[in-house]
Amino acid sequence: MSELEWAEGIILPTKIDWLLNWPRRNSLWYLLFATACCGIELMQTGGPRTDLDRFGMVFRATPRQADVLLIAGAVTYKMADAVRRLYDQMPEPKYVLAMGSCANCGGLFQKGYSVVKGIDKVIPVDMYLPGCAPRPEALNEALLNIQKKIENERWTLRKNMDSEKLAQ
Amino acid sequence: MTAGEVCSTLQNRLPEIKIELQRGQVGDPWILVQPADLLTVLQILKQDLGLNYLACLSAIDYGTNLGVVYQLRSLSTKFEIMVKTLTSKNNPLVPSLTNLYPAAGWFEREAYDLLGVNFQDHPDLRRIMMPEDWVGHPLRKDYQPPAEYHGIPCDRPDTHQLLQQLHITQQPDKVGTTTTSEVGKTPAGNTDNPGSKSPLE
Numbered sequence: 001m002s003e004l005e006w007a008e009g010i011i012l013p014t015k016i017d018w019l020l021n022w023p024r025r026n027s028l029w030y031l032l033f034a035t036a037c038c039g040i041e042l043m044q045t046g047g048p049r050t051d052l053d054r055f056g057m058v059f060r061a062t063p064r065q066a067d068v069l070l071i072a073g074a075v076t077y078k079m080a081d082a083v084r085r086l087y088d089q090m091p092e093p094k095y096v097l098a099m100g101s102c103a104n105c106g107g108l109f110q111k112g113y114s115v116v117k118g119i120d121k122v123i124p125v126d127m128y129l130p131g132c133a134p135r136p137e138a139l140n141e142a143l144l145n146i147q148k149k150i151e152n153e154r155w156t157l158r159k160n161m162d163s164e165k166l167a168q
Numbered sequence: 169m170t171a172g173e174v175c176s177t178l179q180n181r182l183p184e185i186k187i188e189l190q191r192g193q194v195g196d197p198w199i200l201v202q203p204a205d206l207l208t209v210l211q212i213l214k215q216d217l218g219l220n221y222l223a224c225l226s227a228i229d230y231g232t233n234l235g236v237v238y239q240l241r242s243l244s245t246k247f248e249i250m251v252k253t254l255t256s257k258n259n260p261l262v263p264s265l266t267n268l269y270p271a272a273g274w275f276e277r278e279a280y281d282l283l284g285v286n287f288q289d290h291p292d293l294r295r296i297m298m299p300e301d302w303v304g305h306p307l308r309k310d311y312q313p314p315a316e317y318h319g320i321p322c323d324r325p326d327t328h329q330l331l332q333q334l335h336i337t338q339q340p341d342k343v344g345t346t347t348t349s350e351v352g353k354t355p356a357g358n359t360d361n362p363g364s365k366s367p368l369e
Contacts, residue, residue: 077317078299110324113306113313114298117324 025150031066032059036073038100038133045136063089071119074102080122087123098125101132171197198250203262218242225275227283229309234260264290282307
């Protein structure tokens, strides 16, 4: 703080991108949504031992207040419509974390008749987290990686970012 | 009481109906009845023999026929018995048990959903697990999954084939010494193959 003392209460030199990304990455609210056993690990991650709250990540019970959609577990074709609807209801900018083998590629159930072979066939995915199920530490790191991704976003070049996202 | 005794009791009560006692290589014997006689037989089993609890109702694809299996239990004597019925696969018609055992409702919906057994006089025979607009009955042996559902592709590349391709291009002893001719064998899309890097990198 010492080098900023001269400007205390008057001025704070910073970059616009950093200023916009700093509060966003420190308040990543995730949707209270799980489809299978990965949800148990998600609960544990939100619990006091791993404690996502210290990174500003708290769960929201409505997609309209959520920034991150965690696909925790296998998604069936019947559920895929609901997942897509939840994703559509989330405000931009939004992020999707495919948690566990089932969400990544169908996992154990990929040869079954009812399970979607990867949630990326339904909605765009920002981060893939392998594991069956991933430990809370792994989920924690994946969410921190989403924070890093947000940190590197350039809002002053938003136009380019949109086209990148469309190309995915 | 044994399954054989139940079978002979039923046969004495209903001499005009064909009731068979069958036995597999393992497990308990079962009573085989025709779908047309099912309600008559189960009514006697429930009201006169005290089998008042439908523990399970499931269906089987035997290839040419579809079978429906009823597991009945008496809550007072703990006696259990299995009743089976066979129906043709092209026109699988079986009477619904919902009037006799209300618990049969969702069981029959499941058997209809996954194996396509048509239960006559069921009050609400629609799919229970698969989406309402799903085509086909997935647990039938001749079931072919659709190419896509609501725009989601249902097929998946052959995993064994993919692994074999990777094995050819990523043999451990060749990492770091791959020549350009071997790089050409790399499957499309796998551009970050570590084998294609030179050792100096």
